[in-house]
Amino acid sequence: MSKDEITGICKENIFSSFFKSHAKSLRNYLYYKFGNEDQAEDITQEAFIKLWQNCADVPLEKAKSYLYTIANNASLNVIAHQKVVLNYAKSSPSKESTNESPEFLLEEEQFKSKLLHAIEKLNEKQRVAFLMHRIDGKKYAEIALELEISVKAVEKRIHLALLELRKEFENFK
């Protein structure tokens, strides 16, 4: 082949920085979707390998949507929905505040586990949007871009997710 000129995403340093800025969020997105860490990481790797191999044909500005398209197509073959297992950050400030009463701490633990349970029960679309916002700290506009939906639709999914979650705490004082 005569066009050996290495351009854009084919340059290793460009690819690495692209990988670093998108790998985690893609992996998390897939994780929220399937609730399975291994599957999420396999598909993330697969999508980046495809991008790497076809780097000559994918301009940098299209790379991100190329990535998500591949990941979404690959997801079609995956039987989804095992439990989404989430953890709380070890450095969560609530654990450090030791001056709380034991009663309060217990209640807090109960609330947390109930919340996790409720998130697992959300439907896939709401869960993905909600967790992208809460865990990855993404703005609605960013979520909309990645999911290829409108910002309004993201807001709707988040709104409904919150309503669903609240139902779980109906009897919580």
Add this chain to the structure above:
Amino acid sequence: MEENYKLSKWLNDEMSAEELSEFQADKDFAIFEKIKKYSSELETPTFDEEKMLSKIVTSPKKEVKTISLYKNWALKIAAVFVIGIGLFFGARNFASYTEYASNGTQNTFSLPDESEVVLNSGSEIQYKKWNWDNNRSLNLEGEAFFKVAKGKKFEVNTSKGKVTVLGTQFNVKQRGNYFDVSCYEGKVKVNFGKNEFILTKGMSVAFRDGNALDIALKNNTQPEWLSDEMVFYQESLPSIVAEFERHFNIELELNATVNGQLFTGTIPAKKSDTALQILCTTYHLKPTKVTKTKIILENN
């Protein structure tokens, strides 16, 4: 209708102070507040980016497999064969075929549609095998008998006229200025100049120098020459001599002055001696054998 997703607004800290204070009055506010707080403390399992990146970058780049037509010997040879075979059959089908009957012989052969042709001595036929079934047309020089298989229009072109049939048996003779067609079965259409004739079984048309000749109806089922007889109808001596030369594959030299007497009759043609005897008697000639195949005819 614009839905107001106030919860999502609130979660994203987009609420105005007014909206917020209103929402804070909601009895569920405490629960939402807790959801917001604790969900922000969630995290996903750790993710080893570096390991994955090094795996990806070291993954072999797929080589694009290019099979070059010009580099692959097997394909080259195959291509030569395909083209060669194509040309071979193409040439066989498109080329004109020529069948001959040299002097002193007859040639029987079949056309692609199983029509039979018997060529009389010193005659030739040209035809094309390609698309024969739709275009049954051939060129005749001399005399031939046809048994045409049923099918589309069958054409015999000669320098004197055209014969068109559908499926029949007929004889076409074209010698010099003489042209005759005899039909033994079915129907035959003859075009001679501007004239058109339809012949049915037993009918003949004959022309010499462009003039029609009267020929009696025939009862036989095939031309006389197929049973080794030569039939002449008001034929001049030079024409008869030419027919003798063709039939017996001999050379005759007419070294005599003859009147314009025309000959009508049948001469048995199995043996050249007998036939020559009859001719010489009729025209008062004396045959002298010069070589094995050359005979001089002189006035008696």
